[in-house]
Amino acid sequence: MNANPKFIASEAQVDNAAVAPLPASRKVYVEGSRADIRVPMREVSQTDTPATFGAAEKNPPVYVYDTSGPYTDPAAKIDIRSGLAPLREAWIEERGDTEKLAGPTSRYGQERLADAKLAELRFNLKRNPRRAKAGANVTQMHYARRGLVTPEMEYIAIRENLQRREYLERMRTAGPMGQRMADLLGRQHRGESFGASIPEEVTAEFVRSEVARGRAIIPANVNHPESEPMIIGRNFLVKINANIGNSALTSSIAEEVDKMTWSIRWGGDTVMDLSTGKHIHETREWIVRNSPVPIGTVPIYQALEKVDGKAEDLTWEIFRDTLIEQAEQGVDYFTIHAGVRLPYIPMTANRMTGIVSRGGSIMAKWCLSHHKESFLYERFEEICDIMKAYDVSFSLGDGLRPGSIYDANDEAQLAELKTLGELTTIAWKHDVQVMIEGPGHVPMQLIKENMELELEQCHEAPFYTLGPLTTDIAPGYDHITSGIGAAQIGWYGTAMLCYVTPKEHLGLPDKDDVKDGIITYKIAAHAADLAKGHPGAQIRDNALSKARFEFRWDDQFNLGLDPDKAKQFHDETLPQEGAKLAHFCSMCGPHFCSMKITQDVRDFAAKHGVAEADALKKGMEVKAVEFVKSGGEVYRKA
């Protein structure tokens, strides 16, 4: 259990582990059509191919998607007491459709601000919240539908392309070896995207059109100007979400901020703050002000705290105040379980594990206690009015998702999904952005049905799933049981995968668990991108495999998702620095290496040329004179 040292705002500092650049990595910014569109990427440099591999080749730097924000930029001044720079502020301001408020308009927000006892915990926000002017709609969907390409959209287009074209173009023009390199490093297998429409290159106009038709969302609250725009949609790179949050039992504000910076360092595209303990409001402020990625929450958790955990005491007024409170802090998307309708609740009675969603069970209890339809369902249009005043996106919660293989794809789950589709149509009427949450626990053969039903019934709104876990029998390893399902559903079309950590079902994740969860989900998301045939997805695999084949150990580590662990694992067997220059590895040792023997084959083919190789293929006799003459010696000196 954590010691929970007292958190003091004036002494808060960033976790050192989250700010060092990754090895051989440099933060670069690609500029857009205006100077304030500066899109970050991580440039991973490589060493040259040793001349022993036939030719000394210059291996170009690889650009990878970078979610880590200014933390990994040595030029940025990081002070979590001041928060990040509000990079979208000018864009929001320019649109002229928002106004600065005099202060928080939620009752709760005002109370917390007035509470002197909280001064020590409070983030020192000098900026007042912003809201749409009367009658205005400030969602990215609204702009998109009016044909407006926002700076956010242009930013996203640049970000999604990852300089792929430039990377290959630079090689092709780099001399005689260039074309070969570009072919080798740029080639990719044909994908199977199950009906997705992924363009060769993402344009700002494509981003706009996808947002306009609801197939993608840009979670970007006007009160979170610190966020670096990103997109969630089936025709873009698959994204992942990391959950953090304290509970009644453990964890402090500082720990949660640390988990956020840690999550984005390893690739979290969004972060959900699921706090349920004390100081939810203050914790959230610290997280949002310091987060370059969109933040999601489940407002009903906090609403429940406000009624001392008694679900039946929840009211629309308390919930509404909570939405406004959080929207004015800058939360980018809200999970709202508006699909948990009264008639569906008895459908869960014969389940193995009932209702496992916390939000779902809160609403179920409320509905049963009052014997009334859910106020979230009945007040949905009022909720839309709040969402569009701040551009908060819906993440329509799957409160009836299955909590076990037994309950997968059952009547309750599918009834709710259909309702989420109806709600999507209502939200879109208000130009409010929507994604749909999905399960849960699903055996592999039933995963595809989830995706197909979601696309059909929710009109291609982006799907955002928790795993799914493909078996229940491995507590302690549910990052893996669910990573298997996540890769598959990502392939089938899910736009964002909510991570599961090894502690799922057992306890609260610590930083190691968060990292294990993130890396597992980066793997799942990338495997999905590859399988869908996302253009350029294979570039990183190709570069890493070339480094591996050429025994460029450090390059292999650095191009991986977790350079630290790769290096550590290598060094456990071969700790000497020289071993990382050696042309062999610990698996076989210096006298027995398949990679080296392969090089012979290549040399042989090169020496004997295409004609002879073709003859060989046909089974004809060809004398391998030169090869035999050279004594068959293949082991080069390291």
Added chain:
Amino acid sequence: MNANPKFIASEAQVDNAAVAPLPASRKVYVEGSRADIRVPMREVSQTDTPATFGAAEKNPPVYVYDTSGPYTDPAAKIDIRSGLAPLREAWIEERGDTEKLAGPTSRYGQERLADAKLAELRFNLKRNPRRAKAGANVTQMHYARRGLVTPEMEYIAIRENLQRREYLERMRTAGPMGQRMADLLGRQHRGESFGASIPEEVTAEFVRSEVARGRAIIPANVNHPESEPMIIGRNFLVKINANIGNSALTSSIAEEVDKMTWSIRWGGDTVMDLSTGKHIHETREWIVRNSPVPIGTVPIYQALEKVDGKAEDLTWEIFRDTLIEQAEQGVDYFTIHAGVRLPYIPMTANRMTGIVSRGGSIMAKWCLSHHKESFLYERFEEICDIMKAYDVSFSLGDGLRPGSIYDANDEAQLAELKTLGELTTIAWKHDVQVMIEGPGHVPMQLIKENMELELEQCHEAPFYTLGPLTTDIAPGYDHITSGIGAAQIGWYGTAMLCYVTPKEHLGLPDKDDVKDGIITYKIAAHAADLAKGHPGAQIRDNALSKARFEFRWDDQFNLGLDPDKAKQFHDETLPQEGAKLAHFCSMCGPHFCSMKITQDVRDFAAKHGVAEADALKKGMEVKAVEFVKSGGEVYRKA
């Protein structure tokens, strides 16, 4: 790096970590038609459902497949210096088709035995090797084709059924709650098996017929009578293999025996000894004598050691002597890369990562050096003659498997696969058992093609794949990149999955890595069984989910694949013993628990009955009087 303390045979002892029974587990033996057919299973007992969950239910013990051999049987006397009891000895003897030899007949085996310097390392085997009598064929396939149901086949049938029928039957007859329990715990989703023919219940005759037609193999060398019979085939439970083995750089005999006992403790169905260092022969003897699971090897590794690592110096005579040496020690299956034909070698020249199989690259070098067709291919029938004299199964090696996503499903790989199909036909002519090795590195959308081509071109011989890894970008996490692919290809029909550890590509696995690899692959195999709809596969998921829902924490841990880790993770957040009796968990704390709220729903439905629940579903108004009357109080005292 390992310290490698000197190994002294007379002091060797079993690793303590491998012999304690797992928590709440008891080794039981199910007797077959004769007293010496005693099939081990692990019986995991459970606590009763607390009365607070509506009714105090007796949760029956669950039977799980047990690969750990006598090590986890407190009644067994374990002394690794004596090896395990030869449980199949009488069955082999009875068949009357083998003879005891005067000693090893391989030249190398004789030399090692005569070498006094090795006395200190040597396992003290008092039994002479056995071989088929002149003209006899002692393979399980041969018996199967002659219509003979061997004790091995009966043993396997009992083992595969896992007492499923008895488990459910006992519940049904256990009183009024029994039928409900049997329905809840026995229900399973319909599978998608892609054309497999999995019977409701496995009979010995079914085992025989599958072996006869080559769709399954029973690796069971007559010189490995210690092994507990198991089967590898698409219509049986998906199996996993763990690789162990020292290299030139590290690891000792004691460590390898430890890794073997550790592997089978966590679920390894077979173990491959891939040693390449010194004392391969002696290490193997220790492993085989103490292994209750089939042992596989790659004989070319040892043959290469015998010619000091010079592939071009390999000869058929040396290889042949190695096969006999290992067959007489009791190796159950040999990986033989007879599909790496001379004409295919140039096809690898333009690969990203060439030939990554060690065996494949050795043979490629031999072929190139001599400019001759592979002696493994040319002497294949002679190899079959050796295999059938001891009942060693072929694992036809995929020497040209892809070593990167880039190289997946390429010309070289698929050319070799076709040849493996031709060789299968030849082996079957000799009634020699065959499985086919498969890749490797394959993106998800290309995995199915591998399975389909294998089934078609290799005539449904069991497929045995290494992963496949679904991306190259995560060194340090390749148990996960490959677990994703393994689950999928297992679902599509692969019979055995060769594990990959986190150290893949980086270093030699230690015991933690072995365990991580095994658990990941047990997950993949089980997820595949569930997806195929293997009868009874969901029993363990259902039992564990019921325990989870009822807050039977210890039962949840104990039914999992790794009770130790589950408990450890739980205790990190809530270390008190009382917390394991608590009706809440660390994720939400005592005042906020979705599982508890669900129980309300269930109580509500029970109180109000079917009619009212149906009315609710139809959206009618029904007064929830009793629920409201009870004050909506749901939190029971822990």
